[in-house]
Amino acid sequence: MAMTTSSFSLSLGSFSVTRRRRNVVAASATSLRSEENIVIVGAGVAGLATALALRRLGVGAAVLEQGPTLRAGGTSLTLFKNGWRVLDTIGVADELRANYLRIQGMRMRSPANGGQVLREFSFEEEAPGQEVRAVERRVLLETLASKLPPETISFSSKLKSIAEQGPDGTLLELEDGRQVLAKIVVGCDGVNSQIARWMGFSEPRYVGHMAFRGLAEYADGQPFEPKVNYIYGRGVRAGFVPVSPTKVYWFICFNRQSPGPKITDPAALKREALDLVGGWPSDLLAVMGSTPESAVVRTPLVDRWLWPGLAPRASRGGGVVLAGDAWHPMTPNLGQGACCALEDAVVLARRLAAAGNAGDAMQGYEAERWARVFPLTARAGLVGALVQWENAAVCAVRDGVVIPRLVRLGPFLEHTNFECDLLGASP
Numbered sequence: 118m119a120m121t122t123s124s125f126s127l128s129l130g131s132f133s134v135t136r137r138r139r140n141v142v143a144a145s146a147t148s149l150r151s152e153e154n155i156v157i158v159g160a161g162v163a164g165l166a167t168a169l170a171l172r173r174l175g176v177g178a179a180v181l182e183q184g185p186t187l188r189a190g191g192t193s194l195t196l197f198k199n200g201w202r203v204l205d206t207i208g209v210a211d212e213l214r215a216n217y218l219r220i221q222g223m224r225m226r227s228p229a230n231g232g233q234v235l236r237e238f239s240f241e242e243e244a245p246g247q248e249v250r251a252v253e254r255r256v257l258l259e260t261l262a263s264k265l266p267p268e269t270i271s272f273s274s275k276l277k278s279i280a281e282q283g284p285d286g287t288l289l290e291l292e293d294g295r296q297v298l299a300k301i302v303v304g305c306d307g308v309n310s311q312i313a314r315w316m317g318f319s320e321p322r323y324v325g326h327m328a329f330r331g332l333a334e335y336a337d338g339q340p341f342e343p344k345v346n347y348i349y350g351r352g353v354r355a356g357f358v359p360v361s362p363t364k365v366y367w368f369i370c371f372n373r374q375s376p377g378p379k380i381t382d383p384a385a386l387k388r389e390a391l392d393l394v395g396g397w398p399s400d401l402l403a404v405m406g407s408t409p410e411s412a413v414v415r416t417p418l419v420d421r422w423l424w425p426g427l428a429p430r431a432s433r434g435g436g437v438v439l440a441g442d443a444w445h446p447m448t449p450n451l452g453q454g455a456c457c458a459l460e461d462a463v464v465l466a467r468r469l470a471a472a473g474n475a476g477d478a479m480q481g482y483e484a485e486r487w488a489r490v491f492p493l494t495a496r497a498g499l500v501g502a503l504v505q506w507e508n509a510a511v512c513a514v515r516d517g518v519v520i521p522r523l524v525r526l527g528p529f530l531e532h533t534n535f536e537c538d539l540l541g542a543s544p
């Protein structure tokens with residue numbers, strides 16, 4: 118059934134969220150104070166998808182983003198079928214599909230012998246129905262944002278502090294002195310979430326390896342088959358995947374006791390990446406060579422396991438709730454961080470829209486999502502620990518027995534099954 122803005126309202130105490138902005142209470146040059154029903158902090162994957170999912174239900178939200186624009190950098194995100202189900206549901210999948218290649222399979226290789234293939238999989242044969250595409254992060258964000266009313270996102274709006282104000286809601290103070298009083302705050306402020314810290318979460322844990330990522334550009338067309346290539350060394354692994362007819366994403370994961378100082382010189386960053394894979398297969402090196410220095414990033418990998426009984430609640434006081442990396446940062450070993458942020462968005466929007474009371478909605482969301490994200494975070498961490506092994510004997514068993522004979526793609530990708538039944542229709 119189509120649901121329109123006028124036929125739907127979410128009861129939040131005495132407020133109706135069909136009217137997004139409650140009002141501007143006081144205006145002066147330095148202390149503009151406004152009131153909103155729903156404020157989403159962070160215009161990343163989780164924040165924009167939540168805003169759009171709510172909008173598809175006729176519910177408005179304001180998004181505060183610290184940056185002056187959407188994040189322009191970043192390389193690409195590999196999205197599996199659970200991510201695509203969400204993007205279908207919120208109405209942006211086909212637009213993205215038109216520009217990004219459907220990946221047909223996966224090659225697992227050794228760095229030796231010119232990149233000897235240890236095993237090759239076809240998604241169609243081993244995991245029918247799987248949909249894998251790598252999407253440029255910038256384009257994903259722009260596409261989500263383009264479906265929101267233009268006034269939805271306030272850029273250069275960095276959250277500075279947060280305080281509960283009893284039944285009035287939660288007061289958000291921004292770096293520039295503005296204040297926003299919100300009935301509901303959705304913390305989508307990413308892996309270093311200030312809101313999560315305020316709710317008692319620990320800092321994410323560095324897992325002992327780091328990742329380089331890059332996006333190669335081929336103005337005249339890239340030459341690769343639409344397959345993911347993984348190359349497993351000792352304590353170092355790399356991979357590349359065609360993204361579009363002209364772009365190829367690559368990554369390198371390497372062990373390192375501590376992240377060390379941040380490198381800001383792009384040329385030095387690219388050199389360090391190339392040094393890690395000196396003598397590795399020429400196709401990988403060619404992809405890296407076709408990458409502008411500005412499109413290479415290095416990130417320490419972190420996660421946070423939401424141990425039952427130990428982790429703080431994902432919501433507080435029926436007024437603040439977390440989604441995406443702010444709640445459950447996970448390592449990228451399963452390619453599920455952004456996929457799960459998208460899942461969070463639709464589940465949270467559905468719960469908020471269906472419940473008469475925001476506190477119940479948040480608790481229902483937390484229970485439903487915890488059961489999904491805690492095992493995935495743990496699994497991603499364990500897979501990372503296994504594939505980053507350095508021990509020569511263990512790596513020989515991996516390359517000689519485990520990869521060629523034991524790995525089964527279908528069962529391995531079972532976590533990408535996700536039913537997504539959010540919405541009626543777009544407004």
Ligand SMILES: Cc1cc2nc3c(=O)[nH]c(=O)nc-3n(C[C@H](O)[C@H](O)[C@H](O)COP(=O)(O)OP(=O)(O)OC[C@H]3O[C@@H](n4cnc5c(N)ncnc54)[C@H](O)[C@@H]3O)c2cc1C
Nearest residue numbers: 159161162163183195276306307441442449452454455456
């Ligand atoms: C190396 C690597 C590879 C990855 N590969 C994949 C992959 O292939 N597939 C996949 O699904 N996932 C992948 N991920 C995970 C994915 O990047 C994250 O899970 C995803 O970006 C989380 O989205 P988010 O919206 O929660 O956070 P983010 O995308 O980080 O967005 C947070 C937003 O909040 C804003 N913000 C932060 N603080 C404030 C503040 N105080 N005030 C206002 N705004 C603020 C930020 O500017 C940002 O725009 C990868 C991660 C890494 C590190």
